[in-house]
Amino acid sequence: MHLVYPAVLSVLLFCTGLYGVLARRNAILVLMSVELMLNAVNLNLVAFDVWLRDALHSGQALTLFTIAIAAAEIGIGLAIVLMVYRNRGTSDIDRLRDTAEGREPPGGPAPAEKAEATA
Amino acid sequence: MTLAHAVAQTGNGFLSPTGVEIAFLLVGVATLAAAVLTVTTRQLVHAALWLVVALGGLAVEYLLLTAEFIAWVQVLIYVGSVVVLLLFGLMLTKAPIGRSPDADSGNRAAALTVAAAAAAALVWVVVDAFRTTWIDLEGPAQGSTRVTGEILFRHWVLPFEALSVLLLAALVGAIVLSRRSPEGREGKS
Numbered sequence: 001m002h003l004v005y006p007a008v009l010s011v012l013l014f015c016t017g018l019y020g021v022l023a024r025r026n027a028i029l030v031l032m033s034v035e036l037m038l039n040a041v042n043l044n045l046v047a048f049d050v051w052l053r054d055a056l057h058s059g060q061a062l063t064l065f066t067i068a069i070a071a072a073e074i075g076i077g078l079a080i081v082l083m084v085y086r087n088r089g090t091s092d093i094d095r096l097r098d099t100a101e102g103r104e105p106p107g108g109p110a111p112a113e114k115a116e117a118t119a
Numbered sequence: 120m121t122l123a124h125a126v127a128q129t130g131n132g133f134l135s136p137t138g139v140e141i142a143f144l145l146v147g148v149a150t151l152a153a154a155v156l157t158v159t160t161r162q163l164v165h166a167a168l169w170l171v172v173a174l175g176g177l178a179v180e181y182l183l184l185t186a187e188f189i190a191w192v193q194v195l196i197y198v199g200s201v202v203v204l205l206l207f208g209l210m211l212t213k214a215p216i217g218r219s220p221d222a223d224s225g226n227r228a229a230a231l232t233v234a235a236a237a238a239a240a241l242v243w244v245v246v247d248a249f250r251t252t253w254i255d256l257e258g259p260a261q262g263s264t265r266v267t268g269e270i271l272f273r274h275w276v277l278p279f280e281a282l283s284v285l286l287l288a289a290l291v292g293a294i295v296l297s298r299r300s301p302e303g304r305e306g307k308s
Contacts, residue, residue, distance in 0.1 A: 006180065
């Protein structure tokens with residue numbers, strides 16, 4: 001098989017995930033795009049491992065490790081998103097601007113929310 | 120040398136694709152289309168379901184690359200658990216069923232520009248670098264369960280065990296993060 005096919009597919013999947021991370025507003029959709037990017041990297045690892053015929057099969061071992069780390073990441077990420085949703089009532093990443101510099105949020109509910117979040 | 124070798128061996132080329140290459144291309148187009156729909160659809164639940172299609176297509180690609188064990192791990196972990204977790208997350212954050220007009224943020228044009236530029240640059244580099252490289256898929260499967268188990272437990276035991284500790288830490292962390300502390304009282308642990 002031509003090595004360009006898996007490599008180009010992996011590149012295109014990665015860029016699709018990149019677009020999703022940058023353009024999506026809901027935090028869970030951002031997590032889905034991150035999964036797409038991780039899968040693109042996995043496809044690259046498997047393709048190059050099969051191409052190089054590595055005796056240790058480093059690519060496949062790393063792919064398994066990446067899959068496990070992605071599972072851990074999605075668990076922690078969803079827990080954080082759910083906690084943010086419980087504290088703020090929204091999971092839109094555009095509206096979580098407490099640590100943004102330069103722009104003060106109008107009105108006074110921000111300190112109260114912060115106190116509630118840290119409690 | 121690789122090009123001459125490959126051409127002399129099987130007559131490889133862009134104009135004479137093998138059956139595996141045709142299958143890879145077809146599944147790849149379906150996977151890419153599902154991925155694009157995942158990041159562009161306005162219905163949040165549909166995004167998760169298109170993600171299932173994309174991840175399943177990737178599992179088929181692993182099978183075509185003779186990495187059987189990884190393909191089944193992909194099906195079990197990604198399609199089986201990660202998507203279910205994502206659907207639960209959508210449900211628990213009260214995601215709207217049906218079209219939600221604000222699924223995309225305001226910087227869509229910038230995101231499209233960045234993604235298109237990255238895709239163009241990377242495709243150019245990758246095609247230029249690996250234009251004359253062929254994968255030899257003949258011989259015994261390189262990713263069968265036997266091979267993967269042997270290399271994993273012969274050469275990669277220490278990272279494997281460290282990874283299990285990491286998974287345990289992530290599990291405990293997720294439980295601690297998502298535990299609701301009782302009203303009016305601070306949680307002890």
